[in-house]
Amino acid sequence: MSFGKMNTFIEIVEKTNTPDDEGFSAVSDKVIAKVRAYREGRHGSEKWANRAVFSEATDLFRFRSIPDVEITTDMRILCGKSVFEITSVEDVRGRGMYIEVLAKEVKSSG
Numbered sequence: 001m002s003f004g005k006m007n008t009f010i011e012i013v014e015k016t017n018t019p020d021d022e023g024f025s026a027v028s029d030k031v032i033a034k035v036r037a038y039r040e041g042r043h044g045s046e047k048w049a050n051r052a053v054f055s056e057a058t059d060l061f062r063f064r065s066i067p068d069v070e071i072t073t074d075m076r077i078l079c080g081k082s083v084f085e086i087t088s089v090e091d092v093r094g095r096g097m098y099i100e101v102l103a104k105e106v107k108s109s110g
Helices: 046-051
Strands: 008-019 025-041 059-064 076-079 082-091 098-106
Touching: 008 059, 025 076, 059 076, 076 098
Parallel strands: none
Antiparallel strands: 008 025, 008 076, 025 059, 059 098, 076 082, 082 098
C-alpha cells in the first residue's frame, strides 16, 4: 500500500461514559487515533461480491498499524461527516504493518 493511496483522514474513536457532577453518566467519544487511510466504498467488483455473502459492511478502510493500540469492533471511525461502526478488523497478511477494517455507515434517523 503506497502512501499516496492513503489520502483520507479518519479518526478512530471509542465510546466512554463520563459521570457529571450530579452522578449521571454521559456518553462521549474519546479519540484513540487520527490517521491517514485508504478508503474503498462498496461496489460491484468480484472482491466485494465475495464479501457480500457474510458482511453488511459498506466501506473498507486500510491504514498503518498503530503501536500499542488495538483496534476492536467496539470502536467507531469518523470520516468527514460520516460515522462508521467497525464490523471486522484484520491484520493484512499477518505482518503487523497494516490493518484492514470493514465498517458499516451509521445513518442518523430524522
